[in-house]
Amino acid sequence: MMSSLLRGGCAALALIAATPALAQTPSAEELAALVKAQAAEIAALKARLDKIEGQAVAQNAAPVAAQQSAPQVARQQASEPLVIAPFAPQIVPPGPADIDVAQARAVAANPSGVTTEWGAGLPVFRSADGVFTYKPRGRILVDVSSTMGSRYNGRNTTTTGMRALRLGLEGGVGPHFFYQFESDFSENEVDIVTAFMGWRNRLSSKVDYDVRAGHLFNDRAFEGSTGSDSTPFLERGVVSTAIIPQRGFYGIGIMGRMFGPNWHASVSVTGDRVDGQQATNDSRTAAFRAHWNPIKTDNSLLHVGAWGFDEALSSAATTLTRSTVIGGRFNGAVRVSTGELLGGKSTTGYGVELGGYTGGLWVMGEAGRRVARLTGGRPDFESKAWSVSSGFFLTGELPPYNPRLGSFGQPNVLDPVLNGGSGAIELTARYENLDYTDLVLGGDGWAATLGVNWYLNSFTRIQLNGIHWRTNNRAGAYTGSDDGQTVSARVGVTF
Known part of the structure; x- marks a missing residue:
């Protein structure tokens, strides 16, 4: 895509220089100014393209990392021993209140601005610093x-x-604190069901708790x-x-x-x-x-x-x-x-x-x-x-x-x-x-x-x-x- 933009810019310059129907032939100074403006525009387009492509890669990789390699990412960040992720690939990845501490650390250790990740039906919201996580x-x-x-x-x-x-x-604050709250209305009245707060951590490289x-x-x-x-x-x-x-x-x-x-x-x-x-x-x-x-x-x-x-x-x-x-x-x-x-x-x-x-x-x-x-x-x-x-x-x-x-x-x-x-x-x-x-x-x-x-x-x-x-x-x-x-x-x- 970048090479196409460059070719298009050069072709435009060649067309301007070669078209005899122009009202007057531009001077050398005008051509130099025009080339400089085109170069600045191409540089701006390239910067925008790099940003868009980087966001797309991050969004495509986020679900895979959350399901398969979040514990490994967290351990690379914290230099911890390897532990196999406990969640099977045949189930929907858990929400903020059910992930293990290694996965929670992976989120906190890799802030990428305010994010919204769509999972099983509703989004997961994350703060810019990776500390706060929230999901309806x-x-x-x-x-x-x-x-x-x-x-x-x-x-x-x-x-x-x-x-x-x-x-x-449900949600979490940092890698350790989490909470969840649900009410049920099925009997035409408000019934509080799950409502708790919790703390999670690790005892060793292979055992964690909450x-x-x-x-x-x-x-x-x-x-x-x-x-x-x-x-x-x-x-x-x-x-x-x-x-x-x-x-x-x-x-x-x-x-x-x-x-x-x-x-x-x-x-x-x-x-x-x-x-x-x-x-x-x-x-x-x-x-x-x-x-x-x-x-x-x-x-x-x-x-x-x-x-x-x-x-x-x-x-x-x-x-x-x-x-x-x-x-x-x-x-x-x-x-x-x-x-x-x-x-x-x-x-x-x-x-x-x-x-x-x-x-x-x-x-x-x-x-x-x-x-x-x-x-x-x-x-x-x-x-x-x-x-x-x-x-x-x-x-x-x-x-x-x-x-x-x-x-x-x-x-x-x-x-x-x-x-x-x-x-x-x-x-x-x-x-x-x-x-x-x-x-x-x-x-x-x-x-x-x-x-x-x-x-x-x-x-x-x-x-x-x-x-x-x-x-x-x-x-x-x-x-x-x-x-x-x-x-x-x-x-x-x-x-």
Whole structure:
């Protein structure tokens, strides 16, 4: 392009000098002035071209550096030993609150002016000095569900709902401090979900950590640790929804996490969810989870995990009655119930995970058990659940497994629809079983699910699940053995 400009300038000068139709022949001084002006203009154009080309190279290289070599760049800047980046290429790169300290240092060590980088749906803003990073967050999950085949007409319903309708933000200050906040509006009211601040650093060349405090999402079970926008099915399995602290998926407290090349471990102590009740003590929940990848190659991986929690219940949370959905989230009548259970004083839950993937095929098995201790000398109550799930990507993607956290993330689609491609297509299957029969009025049930997921790009998906379920409740409106089918669909966008 530069040589073309030079040739064009010389041709213009030759044309001026050779054209006889000019009103008068320019003097030598005028020609010299004209040549000098042309040279200055060409120099200015060259400077602008160099700047534009430099920006284009930086923008094209930034996503690659963020996904593949940010830790290496940071170590070159800080003269640190080499550590392999913990994020797999088949998932969308994490935001400012989830990157490791080496990647955060890489951003701070390479300031290039105020920048805006477009990633999965929304931009990441960086300050000119590389110190401040900010990214908006959002999640829209729209569901429809229809149930048929039950012997109870009250269970044969068609419903719609918003599984999630979230807005939030995340960011960081320097390589160490980070924060995240999200609110959910899906129930037509404001519900604070994730809200924390944290600090990250390194213990050695191969081990880093973070500590976060605030309203925290559980690190518990494989599907229970996966966000609602990343689960391969429309709803998490019964291990995650039934073997759970009484306060649910969130609690206010502190969590420490440690990460190695092929493992992670977390420990947390939390109270209740965000609420306006301070007249009694909170329940206290201590929890841990760890996962290990003993086999980890470019296209295969083995996952082993374990988790547990222990909670001392508040005097305001002694009712342990539970009714767990098993035919999809948006049919509240298809549930397995414990019957009325009062007088709880504490619970302990634990579980194991075993699975992995090879190529586009993944398999995951989970099992969990929860023991509820009751007042008045009554015997403990045990809940038991297990599941086996699998999926296969027909379009060549690797499963969106995050080896840093031991959970699923957003997939990196190879051929997005918005670029004229076919997107990514995944077939899924799951069997799950839930048992509350340790109680006199407790029920049991199971569900078998077949599904297909179409990922239009890395942040947009369409999901379809067909569920055959069976329940056997001993209390409530729908007692006795009953079965039926539920078909559910979802359109989801995460940014």
